[in-house]
Amino acid sequence: MSSQPIITATCSAPVNIAVIKYWGKRDTKLILPTNDSLSVTLDQDHLRSVTTARADISFQKGDRLWLNGVEEEIGTEGRLRTCIEECRKVRKGMEAKDGSLAKISGLPLHICSENNFPTAAGLASSASGFAALVATLAALYGLKPTLNSSDLSKFARQGSGSACRSLFGGFVAWQSGTEASGDDSLAIEVAPREHWPTLQALICVVSDAKKGTPSTAGMQRTVATSPLLQHRIKDVVPARMEAMRKAIKDHDFDSFADLTMADSNNFHACALDTAPPIFYMNDVSRAIVQLVEEFNRASVAEGKGKRIAYTYDAGPNAVLYAEEKEMKTILAVIRHYFPNTDFDDTFNLLGAGANAS
Numbered sequence: 001m002s003s004q005p006i007i008t009a010t011c012s013a014p015v016n017i018a019v020i021k022y023w024g025k026r027d028t029k030l031i032l033p034t035n036d037s038l039s040v041t042l043d044q045d046h047l048r049s050v051t052t053a054r055a056d057i058s059f060q061k062g063d064r065l066w067l068n069g070v071e072e073e074i075g076t077e078g079r080l081r082t083c084i085e086e087c088r089k090v091r092k093g094m095e096a097k098d099g100s101l102a103k104i105s106g107l108p109l110h111i112c113s114e115n116n117f118p119t120a121a122g123l124a125s126s127a128s129g130f131a132a133l134v135a136t137l138a139a140l141y142g143l144k145p146t147l148n149s150s151d152l153s154k155f156a157r158q159g160s161g162s163a164c165r166s167l168f169g170g171f172v173a174w175q176s177g178t179e180a181s182g183d184d185s186l187a188i189e190v191a192p193r194e195h196w197p198t199l200q201a202l203i204c205v206v207s208d209a210k211k212g213t214p215s216t217a218g219m220q221r222t223v224a225t226s227p228l229l230q231h232r233i234k235d236v237v238p239a240r241m242e243a244m245r246k247a248i249k250d251h252d253f254d255s256f257a258d259l260t261m262a263d264s265n266n267f268h269a270c271a272l273d274t275a276p277p278i279f280y281m282n283d284v285s286r287a288i289v290q291l292v293e294e295f296n297r298a299s300v301a302e303g304k305g306k307r308i309a310y311t312y313d314a315g316p317n318a319v320l321y322a323e324e325k326e327m328k329t330i331l332a333v334i335r336h337y338f339p340n341t342d343f344d345d346t347f348n349l350l351g352a353g354a355n356a357s
């Protein structure tokens, strides 16, 4: 390993969209989830975070961070601080072990992060943002020989739960783990993007307003008050994770669609079962559900099986998964029924994980 300090690093990270949803924490500080989740990583052409970090003795005001050009307070504790210090601690340990390594762990950091999509677009930016932060610090500190992507996912997880999944490309599982330390709560690759390269995602931005109930607060209200969530954790998700792995392994779109839509609906039912209830979907979201269900019903009647899967996160925007060959038709149908809605018409391919091109 080189003893020269690499004092600047830039990495990017993609957005991921869960098909088995994360909703609820068993530990809010370490961000340990109440159930496993599984997501699809999108390509970085349309949605990504790019982060640059520099360590420099001349940064006399200490660590600082700018998000889309606006300085954010890092503070002495909290998610940003945790991610930075976790990476720094590993570098410090490496420097203590290997005297030839440049002593950069103690240098102040300046970090700039930009999204290539509007933060207010109602699309999750925390996942790509924290994944890019950890990937960048890992590059700056040369952590990769010591830590693999699953190890780094544990750091990103402490920034934002869903961020751990953006360290990998393709199909990714976040194993909830059982240890109180969080050491086994990490992301793993289920299948690389090359496994199913014809699967694509269409993002229908129904509303670009910021969501009313932020995920972090909303999910803990669900944990505290929803009996349905307990059923979801114990009886629904474990079997669904297994079935989803099999659907992906077999390129079985029909099962993939069934499971994806069922899990989106179950998650939103848990939100509705929360006291007071949380409404993320709106009338347009529900109209898209009805349209997809009708499209699939007609397709099944013709013997073609289901051809579209919808899923909704903590907001009204629809993500539609389909095979590449179906996308033109789907876009035409959506445009026909929603002529006045300015949906993004870009198809998102499956992408690679953080820092990969």
Ligand code: 2P0
Pocket (backbone or CB within 6 Å): 017, 018, 020, 021, 022, 023, 031, 037, 126, 127, 159, 160, 161, 162, 163, 215, 216, 312, 313, 314
């Ligand atoms: C998911 N969501 O699996 C689920 C589906 C929203 C609905 O992960 O508190 O922003 O930072 O860990 O990761 C959104 O939650 O929450 C989320 P924190 P996060 O993608």
